[in-house]
Amino acid sequence: xxxxxxxxxxxTAYRDEHSLIGLFEQILKIENAKIFCQIxxxxxxxxxxxxIWLEKNSAIxxxxxxxxxxxxxxxxxxxxLAQLRLAELALQDHADYFHTLTGQCRIISSxxxxxxxxxxxxxxxxxxYFPLPNSSWARQGGLERxxxxxxxxxxxxxxxxxxxxRLNKHFIQIQKLFGxxxxxxxLESKKPYGGLSYWSLHQDAIKEILNDHLVIKKKFxxxxxxxxxxxxxxxxxxxxxxxxxxxxxxxxxxxEESHGEVPGILDxxxxxxxxxxxxxxxxxxxARKFDSVISQELIDQLKNEA
Numbered sequence: 001x002x003x004x005x006x007x008x009x010x011x012t013a014y015r016d017e018h019s020l021i022g023l024f025e026q027i028l029k030i031e032n033a034k035i036f037c038q039i040x041x042x043x044x045x046x047x048x049x050x051x052i053w054l055e056k057n058s059a060i061x062x063x064x065x066x067x068x069x070x071x072x073x074x075x076x077x078x079x080x081l082a083q084l085r086l087a088e089l090a091l092q093d094h095a096d097y098f099h100t101l102t103g104q105c106r107i108i109s110s111x112x113x114x115x116x117x118x119x120x121x122x123x124x125x126x127x128x129y130f131p132l133p134n135s136s137w138a139r140q141g142g143l144e145r146x147x148x149x150x151x152x153x154x155x156x157x158x159x160x161x162x163x164x165x166r167l168n169k170h171f172i173q174i175q176k177l178f179g180x181x182x183x184x185x186x187l188e189s190k191k192p193y194g195g196l197s198y199w200s201l202h203q204d205a206i207k208e209i210l211n212d213h214l215v216i217k218k219k220f221x222x223x224x225x226x227x228x229x230x231x232x233x234x235x236x237x238x239x240x241x242x243x244x245x246x247x248x249x250x251x252x253x254x255x256e257e258s259h260g261e262v263p264g265i266l267d268x269x270x271x272x273x274x275x276x277x278x279x280x281x282x283x284x285x286x287a288r289k290f291d292s293v294i295s296q297e298l299i300d301q302l303k304n305e306a
Contacts, residue, residue, distance in 0.1 A: 080197075209235065
């Protein structure tokens with residue numbers, strides 16, 4: 001039985017317009033799917049290319065909502081705010097499922113397999129999560145990200161590099177000297193959780209997140225990578241969502257260097273891993289990250305086998 005669920009894809013992008021267009025084209029093959037995309041304001045070539053592509057494809061413009069007026073600094077709370085804003089728009093559009101992606105992600109399952117998976121698992125929420133502190137995260141097992149005020153919201157960490165790292169480190173040390181700790185103020189009585197910032201959540205979970213006091217009051221501002229903590233913390237502290245949570249992001253990510261980047265850029269060397277993952281009981285539906293040049297052979301192969 002086909003439920004014809006409405007899928008909303010919440011995409012944040014800043015580079016590689018060809019990858020982004022390829023992702024758009026994939027998504028638009030899904031009946032009743034809609035795209036909500038934030039493109040970093042600084043990415044002029046991406047914005048221009050998407051505009052030209054949309055002019056050539058005017059029949060599908062109503063299925064794509066673009067946000068182009070915000071700069072998102074790496075590590076800042078702007079990323080979570082962008083995801084939440086897109087989620088709110090998609091909720092107003094009565095979406096059933098909400099999928100966060102980057103512009104360099106792809107759907108690696110067939111479109112029919114994608115639709116069937118969510119039809120069969122309607123109401124379940126797919127998100128990676130683990131309690132904090134966690135030994136795999138640096139600086140107090142990740143708690144330092146939200147325990148202290150960080151400079152990522154007011155300064156471009158990528159642009160200023162080592163200077164930013166020194167300033168932010170000293171800023172945190174000063175806060176420690178004065179006994180500042182934001183953890184209880186931000187999370188109140190909630191137990192903290194972390195995880196990958198990309199997930200597939202049902203509208204019940206999205207409503208819970210958007211209505212939570214942490215989000216309404218934007219308590220997470222001036223923290224570091226809050227998109228990897230706030231949604232995970234809210235859903236795991238919700239009694240109504242407890243039974244619906246599946247600790248799986250549905251996303252294949254290569255957490256090692258490949259082609260000079262981490263997460264690594266995928267190529268033909270990763271084809272067997274992606275194909276094998278689709279056979280699992282809990283498969284990877286998506287993968288990141290793809291480059292429109294380096295990954296093209298892999299993209300073509302995945303298309304042929306979909």
